[in-house]
Amino acid sequence: MSAHGEVQATADSAWPASCSPGGWSSTWTTLITAHCDKQGAAATFKRGFGFHPPGAWCANTGESLAMLLRSGNAGSNTVTDHVRVLGEAIAQLPVAYRRKILVRIDGAGATQRRTGWPYAIIATNIRRIGGVPGSHHPQFLAVLHRSHATVKDQVRAGKAMGLRNLPSKSWIVNRGWILAANIAADLAAWTRLLGLPDQPDLAHAEPDTLRYRLLHLPAKLATDARRRTLSIPDTWPWADAFLLCWQRLDPTPRII
Template sequence: MKRSWFPGLVVDGVRESLVSSSGGLLLTRVARVSGLERGLSEALAPWRGERAVHDPGKVLFDVATAVALGGDCLSDVAVVRSQPDLFGQVASDPTVSRLIATLAGDVEAATAAIRTAREDARARVWGRRRPVAGRTGGQVIVDLDGVLVAAHSDKEGAAPTFKRGYGFHPMFAFVDHDEAGTGETLVGLLRTGSASAFTAADHISVLDAALDQLPAGERGQVLVRADTGGASKAFLHHVTELGLEYSIGFPATTPVIAAVQAIPRQAWRAAADGDGNPRDGAQVAELTGWMPATARTGGGEDWPPGMRIIARRERPHPGAQLRLTDQDGWRVTCFATNTAKGSGWRLADLEARHRLRARAEDRIRGLRDTGMRNLPLHGFAQNQIWLEIITLAADLLVWMQTLAFDHHEPARRWEPKRLRLRVLAVAGRIISSGRRRRLRLPRDWPYNRLIETSWASLQPT
């Protein structure tokens, strides 16, 4: 008879005093050392009733903790509630629902309060261990991007999307931490599914809110990146008036096509890869001097002064279909920037810097694994509060990595799914010894070193 691969175990009805999310202790430590614990409590104090037992800030933090651990709805806070030795006393499901409804009743004030607490905590985190990355050429890089979130029921604000789906189209701003870490989610703006990707007012609103999230000393040295949805005169004028730099995808309009056709062959230079080395089959050229003087998109307003248009062309991969704007078998894309000539940036470097905007897709993938695969509530304002919970959960995860690990440690770059599997979801036992309560981890868990390193790094200074 063939033996089974697995040990012969049966489930015993006797229960043990165990915790199933021992790594979640690190998230509570992040809330303490960053000041988020006190900040949320103070910010949400106006929403606490006279006879309330639970602090609204603690309730919101518990929901964010559940989301950080992998939850995707309010009822998943039960995972946190079942472990009071680890997370303290947690409100019941009805209490949590009532708080979300109360915050949604004054959504603008509630959102502002939550963001204020996050802003103060972010300043402390950056002051304690300033992110090594996110600063290319002395700049903090802020990426703006829209996300489609499907809705499987008729929720308020859900509508057909431009990709023929149905749901919502929120817009987010991220800090890019480059290769030394994941990126921070600064702000999320909930929008209906029919919202356009080219709405300048939404880009301006998200950028302004994102800048408020940065430490005050960092707000004047920001590079704003976005896809062609941000290529509006109103938005680029706004960025210019703030004294910031931008690198924005630029659509292949008729003037651009004319400029690509007019530039001489020798104007093209070899493109660079992420390490600054020449990239085979890709070239860059500046189109600014070849753009017609009448290059406008309508409305009579000029593009902001100092704007440069840079084109990149490369050979499409086998099987790719060419577009009408492609020239002589080359795939041509463009972007606009106001980084001045003589600033030390070569054309190839500017193009490589813009192409790294694709890392925003990694941030979006992480958010989808952190509560954004579905907006679980019916009301539009309630789902905006849910978006704030998601950004808070994402902050907890990234701040833990930033504070706990050196920039050479691979765990600093892990996405949420891997971080949960290896660090957060480990089981443990809480014991009392020497008048202290101790958390014991499994003897042979392969990532014990990371957890112990994190705990040591997250001690108050």
């Protein structure tokens, strides 16, 4: 099992019903700019230079499920790449949550483009989708298309976690960097879902906000008689939120 898969498997036993990963999965392609010559970097369709990876995110939880590093000149509508990413994304979901999945792919995932009309590819394994209220109306598809825009939030979060710039000239090292950045984004997503669901200013916090308020904690760690004590200033505005999050996450299973 890959490191990414281990993170997913660890979270499986801790999933509350409100955070069930089964449901909507969104795929999207994004551009990563390279500021120097790197292995695989190429000109992009937006006249930039870098990489053009497609990725998939679970809309229910906001976690990254899969991402494929590609050269900047790779096509947005390459079917084989979309199928590969989608297959890897579904494989990340626990088997029990694969019974009802709805996949949304931006219009770039199609092989033909029609000017002037927003469109997307939507696929599902829900057998009785006709029983969903409103699903037989054209407006139902419009709602799915508009809500698909939330995947941009996950792309932005991923770039805030390290995807904005790949550090190495080596293709292999940059593939590992993408994996590490997506793991970091997943950890941030599950920290909010499991540890901060009832904290209005942190439940949907951006990575920079989460980093400033919780991860960069102004505390002192002291060791005495083989015991470690974390001293948090009483004046820190988010001290209670940190302690509550710690208490909720501490019982979760560890990766062995």
